[in-house]
Amino acid sequence: MKNSFEIQDITANEKQNNPVIAEMSKYNHEQLLFCNDNETGLKAIIAVHNTVLGPALGGTRMWAYNNELEALNDVMRLSRGMSYKNSISGLNLGGGKAVIIGDARKMKSEALFRRFGKFVNSLGGKYITAEDVGISPSDMSWVSMETAHVVGLPGKSGDPSPVTAQGVYAGMKACANIQFGNDSLKGKKVLVQGVGHVGEYLVSYLTKEGATVYISDIHEDTLKRVSNTYGAKVVPINEVYDVDMDIYAPCALGATVNDENLLKLKCSIISGAANNQLANESVHGVEVMKKGIIYAPDFALNAGGVINCYSEVAGLSNTWALSKADDIYQTIYHIVKRSQNENIPTYQIANKMAEERIEAIGKVKLPL
Ligand code: NAD
Numbered sequence: 509m510k511n512s513f514e515i516q517d518i519t520a521n522e523k524q525n526n527p528v529i530a531e532m533s534k535y536n537h538e539q540l541l542f543c544n545d546n547e548t549g550l551k552a553i554i555a556v557h558n559t560v561l562g563p564a565l566g567g568t569r570m571w572a573y574n575n576e577l578e579a580l581n582d583v584m585r586l587s588r589g590m591s592y593k594n595s596i597s598g599l600n601l602g603g604g605k606a607v608i609i610g611d612a613r614k615m616k617s618e619a620l621f622r623r624f625g626k627f628v629n630s631l632g633g634k635y636i637t638a639e640d641v642g643i644s645p646s647d648m649s650w651v652s653m654e655t656a657h658v659v660g661l662p663g664k665s666g667d668p669s670p671v672t673a674q675g676v677y678a679g680m681k682a683c684a685n686i687q688f689g690n691d692s693l694k695g696k697k698v699l700v701q702g703v704g705h706v707g708e709y710l711v712s713y714l715t716k717e718g719a720t721v722y723i724s725d726i727h728e729d730t731l732k733r734v735s736n737t738y739g740a741k742v743v744p745i746n747e748v749y750d751v752d753m754d755i756y757a758p759c760a761l762g763a764t765v766n767d768e769n770l771l772k773l774k775c776s777i778i779s780g781a782a783n784n785q786l787a788n789e790s791v792h793g794v795e796v797m798k799k800g801i802i803y804a805p806d807f808a809l810n811a812g813g814v815i816n817c818y819s820e821v822a823g824l825s826n827t828w829a830l831s832k833a834d835d836i837y838q839t840i841y842h843i844v845k846r847s848q849n850e851n852i853p854t855y856q857i858a859n860k861m862a863e864e865r866i867e868a869i870g871k872v873k874l875p876l
Pocket of ligand 1: 582670672702703706726730810811813
């Protein structure tokens with residue numbers, strides 16, 4: 509007689525090669541929660557990558573993925589990235605992320621977000637959520653009606669962008685110190701690609717210091733406003749990589765450091781807020797080093813946002829968050845120096861540092 513718990517329509521081969529579990533074991537993800545609710549149309553995945561350092565914190569993204577596999581890949585990649593970002597920033601937070609599958613312009617409702625909040629709550633605080641692409645503060649207010657495990661709500665730690673920009677600015681100065689011999693960005697030609705929330709703050713810091721700032725954006729009205737306010741020079745989007753610049757600051761999309769752009773890019777530092785700037789880490793991370801360009805690893809540089817969220821979790825002030833964002837100077841300086849001393853690309857050093865802290869603190873947490 510067969511064990512009644514045995515799933516009989518799965519072949520022996522499939523039992524051995526469950527593709528989701530295999531994917532989870534690749535980077536040692538702790539837990540995935542698949543969320544479905546036919547009433548509200550909610551389809552979501554919450555990925556908890558690692559909770560050695562603390563509860564897994566990372567935003568919820570709402571996106572019209574082409575298929576569920578795409579959503580799964582995205583949430584697994586992003587949650588691992590959060591473990592690294594939180595670790596290298598010295599925060600007592602693990603890494604997690606959530607994705608809601610669907611068109612953010614068509615599918616939003618109070619019921620959908622409250623149902624999602626129920627799922628977040630079912631993890632008992634192991635995962636803390638926040639805003640990400642496609643999510644607004646009012647969506648998160650609905651989530652917060654069903655769970656306390658939400659940060660970045662209106663009236664709490666607020667918009668993380670100024671803190672993110674401050675960290676990017678500090679890290680950029682560390683790169684300048686190593687590449688040009690001192691911290692000053694006065695007279696340096698800096699191109700800020702994307703002058704949205706983070707980019708505009710960065711432009712304000714740079715122009716205040718006397719850098720020559722070039723800006724590019726797909727929105728003409730934004731460009732005009734930022735250019736008029738700060739006196740930055742506008743560059744058409746298709747001419748960005750032709751500009752003779754000292755520092756390239758990608759603050760819009762990822763994957764702009766790729767084969768095509770690297771053929772033209774004339775800069776000696778890449779330091780911007782965008783996530784996943786290297787199209788292919790192992791190819792372009794090495795390529796930039798060969799070209800003598802200092803690349804400030806994105807997840808270490810743009811950690812100001814999560815530092816701001818952490819201040820809310822830990823009951824710390826905005827002043828603390830801004831000062832912690834300034835510490836990004838030391839982190840980036842250390843990464844670049846270690847990269848040069850060991851002749852290893854900066855992205856590899858940053859990954860190693862994040863992994864080393866998780867490993868070391870994991871041992872601290874063993875029972876006495
Ligand atoms: P945002 O949407 O406010 O700004 C992005 C800007 O880039 C917009 O003005 C948009 O028009 C412009 N843009 C889009 N495509 C472009 C292109 N091809 N060329 C030039 N400009 C283009 O976003 P944000 O909050 O300022 O974030 C910017 C980047 O930094 C994103 O990659 C984000 O993931 C990352 N980041 C942001 C934070 C934060 O605190 N907001 C924290 C960490 C990382």
